[in-house]
Amino acid sequence: MFEKIRVSGKKSALLMIAVALFMAFGGFCLHAGPCEDGLARCMAEMGWTSPLYCGVGWVFCKKYIE
Amino acid sequence: MIKKVAAAFLMTVSCSLVAVAVEGRTHFLSLEEVLSIGNFKDNVLFQWIGVSVDDDGFLYVTDGMDYSIKKFAPKGRLVRKAGRRGQGPGEFLAPRLLDCSGKYVYATDQSIPGIHVFDRNLTYLKRIPFSHPVGDLKAFADGRYAVTMCTVGHSGKVLLHDEKGSILKEYHYSDAEGPVMSDWASFDFDAQYNLYVAYNFQDRIEKFDAAGDKIWSRSILGIKKVPRKKTGPWEVPQSLVYKDLALDGCGRLYVLGGGFSRHRSRDVYVLSSEGEPQAVITLPEKSHCIHIDRHGYLYSRANDGITLKKYKITGWDARH
Numbered sequence: 089m090f091e092k093i094r095v096s097g098k099k100s101a102l103l104m105i106a107v108a109l110f111m112a113f114g115g116f117c118l119h120a121g122p123c124e125d126g127l128a129r130c131m132a133e134m135g136w137t138s139p140l141y142c143g144v145g146w147v148f149c150k151k152y153i154e
Numbered sequence: 155m156i157k158k159v160a161a162a163f164l165m166t167v168s169c170s171l172v173a174v175a176v177e178g179r180t181h182f183l184s185l186e187e188v189l190s191i192g193n194f195k196d197n198v199l200f201q202w203i204g205v206s207v208d209d210d211g212f213l214y215v216t217d218g219m220d221y222s223i224k225k226f227a228p229k230g231r232l233v234r235k236a237g238r239r240g241q242g243p244g245e246f247l248a249p250r251l252l253d254c255s256g257k258y259v260y261a262t263d264q265s266i267p268g269i270h271v272f273d274r275n276l277t278y279l280k281r282i283p284f285s286h287p288v289g290d291l292k293a294f295a296d297g298r299y300a301v302t303m304c305t306v307g308h309s310g311k312v313l314l315h316d317e318k319g320s321i322l323k324e325y326h327y328s329d330a331e332g333p334v335m336s337d338w339a340s341f342d343f344d345a346q347y348n349l350y351v352a353y354n355f356q357d358r359i360e361k362f363d364a365a366g367d368k369i370w371s372r373s374i375l376g377i378k379k380v381p382r383k384k385t386g387p388w389e390v391p392q393s394l395v396y397k398d399l400a401l402d403g404c405g406r407l408y409v410l411g412g413g414f415s416r417h418r419s420r421d422v423y424v425l426s427s428e429g430e431p432q433a434v435i436t437l438p439e440k441s442h443c444i445h446i447d448r449h450g451y452l453y454s455r456a457n458d459g460i461t462l463k464k465y466k467i468t469g470w471d472a473r474h
Contacts, residue, residue: 131386151442
């Protein structure tokens with residue numbers, strides 16, 4: 089019982105995060121979008137050492153949320 | 155009588171059994187839901203990404219938020235799960251693509267180069283290393299597998315490997331130099347090893363024969379150029395033209411449209427093996443991918459990845 093509640097809480101939290109992300113970034117707006125933000129952030133954080141993996145992540149993001 | 159007809163019509167609409175008219179369409183196709191796996195209460199799927207079905211009807215998926223791959227019985231019961239967060243053998247950081255052959259289940263990880271190989275009971279076997287991220291993946295019943303590599307420069311080729319990992323053939327589907335990601339594509343093979351390619355950022359769908367020679371090329375959305383925007387060092391496309399493609403057992407090609415489609419990420423363009431438009435199916439919800447099993451059932455996403463739906467495609471004439 090306790091385990092089930094705990095797992096449900098995990099899923100609820102994930103859902104809330106997902107909803108928040110979509111509310112923040114999913115709508116039509118002039119902002120570049122979460123995937124572009126993620127790509128720019130990935131590039132900056134990885135010091136341009138793995139741009140391909142940043143690009144692959146960006147494509148996945150576009151496929152999943154667009 | 156009129157009430158019955160109206161009720162039937164409303165039921166059809168409410169069940170999202172929608173076929174949309176397009177130029178060249180010759181069939182009215184609709185979707186009939188036959189299976190749904192995962193919902194907001196059961197914690198079975200959190201964010202499924204890749205899907206495949208073996209010859210016995212078992213389903214395999216990668217679950218990005220659960221760092222795992224999962225196996226479901228044909229009626230949807232979860233029978234096995236493998237993987238956890240990590241970089242060790244059989245562990246995942248960001249599980250993505252998945253396909254299964256006669257003996258193996260192949261899965262990629264966005265953050266770990268190469269392909270994880272499991273047996274069909276999801277026992278981890280090995281990792282096949284690759285120098286670049288895998289863009290798309292196709293496994294064959296005989297153990298052969300094919301991949302595309304994501305590269306910054308020219309990347310328009312599909313590499314066909316034997317079961318041991320040796321390259322059997324390179325299919326060069328594009329030799330044109332273009333901006334970054336312009337050659338990134340989804341692909342599939344038919345039973346005769348003809349190659350079908352749908353470009354992610356171009357309005358191009360192409361077929362090549364087993365020797366690698368182009369048979370036909372189609373542009374079905376009329377998009378001349380995909381707008382780009384500078385992000386970091388790259389001018390990246392603003393949207394995907396085609397997200398995924400799949401083949402059914404009759405050689406028909408199903409291509410999932412992206413941001414330029416009338417119904418974004420929901421329109422599936424159906425082409426004959428000769429590249430002629432047959433129909434458009436509109437999915438009830440947006441999806442990042444589609445899969446067609448050997449019996450012609452279509453699989454797509456619902457509830458933002460918490461649910462996997464299986465549909466029967468109806469409306470083909472008996473002669474097709």
